[in-house]
């Protein structure tokens with residue numbers, strides 16, 4: 092172990108976490124001339140931000156809505172508005188970052204195949220409309236017209252026009268590349284193992300040496316619980332290993348992000364032509380305790396996909412992988428100052444943090460710069476639990 096300082100400088104900001112949130116924060120901070128160190132314990136973009144399904148979400152997720160109910164949905168609306176505002180940023184993000192992020196925003200379809208599913212969707216749409224999201228109910232005929240491949244069993248559903256997809260393998264690296272071009276120092280394989288403060292400077296301990304910075308942004312995803320504990324903060328962040336599958340390339344077929352009202356399913360067609368099939372199905376641990384693909388989950392996930400899109404039954408599956416998804420008890424993000432530690436900021440969006448990451452980067456930048464981020468962060472306060 093060494094307490095050697097890496098370089099002889101004090102960075103303006105040390106960002107911990109090389110996923111989409113941290114890389115976006117590093118990009119915005121460095122674009123305003125801040126000196127930034129971006130520290131990542133593995134290689135950049137190797138946890139949730141690089142393993143997710145690439146859905147850009149802008150509706151209340153049907154499953155928690157059914158489980159948690161209307162009161163929860165009402166309280167969750169600020170988090171939904173956060174996603175919607177982030178979705179606006181996605182429109183121009185490829186151009187801004189100078190990289191084709193394979194963003195497509197043709198909207199999301201929530202498909203019902205049982206009349207009993209429709210009343211809940213109608214209530215959900217009303218909540219979404221209340222924060223300015225123009226989602227609406229569709230008849231079976233309208234759905235068939237938009238997506239002719241949908242099962243003949245469809246009885247209706249929802250269109251959420253702001254939703255879409257992007258390629259998760261490209262997004263955090265694009266933010267990080269631009270941050271580096273603006274002078275940020277990228278530090279992969281640099282786990283932060285401790286923090287202390289001396290004369291108003293935060294000192295981050297890593298196996299490579301110490302990083303000194305005037306402010307700290309914590310964007311550690313699944314590592315956030317441990318990071319919070321360094322500052323006496325017990326963050327109730329849950330972890331669940333879930334799996335996503337990809338098929339061979341097929342001709343253009345699915346232009347929307349697709350959900351099913353009867354169970355866990357999302358799927359979309361990537362720009363390359365592959366279908367990405369997920370929805371939060373659990374992985375399993377092998378005898379060595381490692382997370383591996385759960386064949387039962389896979390079977391159930393694929394059965395659901397072929398139920399909604401019968402014509403994909405013959406499409407070959409190429410690969411299924413596992414990633415650790417993270418949640419909070421109220422499904423809302425955790426964003427703001429770490430109490431009692433001036434200059435330490437925290438940014439975490441549960442379940443749908445890929446969608447949220449472009450706005451998360453901006454908000455974290457505003458907080459560090461001492462600016463009003465232009466939205467009420469009280470519902471997201473780190474000490475609300």
Ligand SMILES: Cc1cc2nc3c(=O)[nH]c(=O)nc-3n(C[C@H](O)[C@H](O)[C@H](O)COP(=O)(O)OP(=O)(O)OC[C@H]3O[C@@H](n4cnc5c(N)ncnc54)[C@H](O)[C@@H]3O)c2cc1C
Pocket residue numbers: 107108109110111112113130131132133135136137138139140141142143144145146147148281282283284310311312313314315318333334335369413414415416417438439440441442443444445446447448
């Ligand atoms: C299988 C799966 C599918 C998903 N699908 C979607 C989807 O379709 N759409 C969507 O919007 N969201 C989806 N999500 C959620 C989304 O991927 C995450 O919410 C989002 O990527 C979080 O981004 P982040 O940058 O905050 O965290 P992460 O991507 O987890 O990045 C945090 C980084 O911090 C690093 N780190 C942690 N602790 C330390 C430390 N002490 N020192 C240094 N580095 C540290 C980690 O190694 C990690 O790389 C999915 C998640 C999973 C797992």
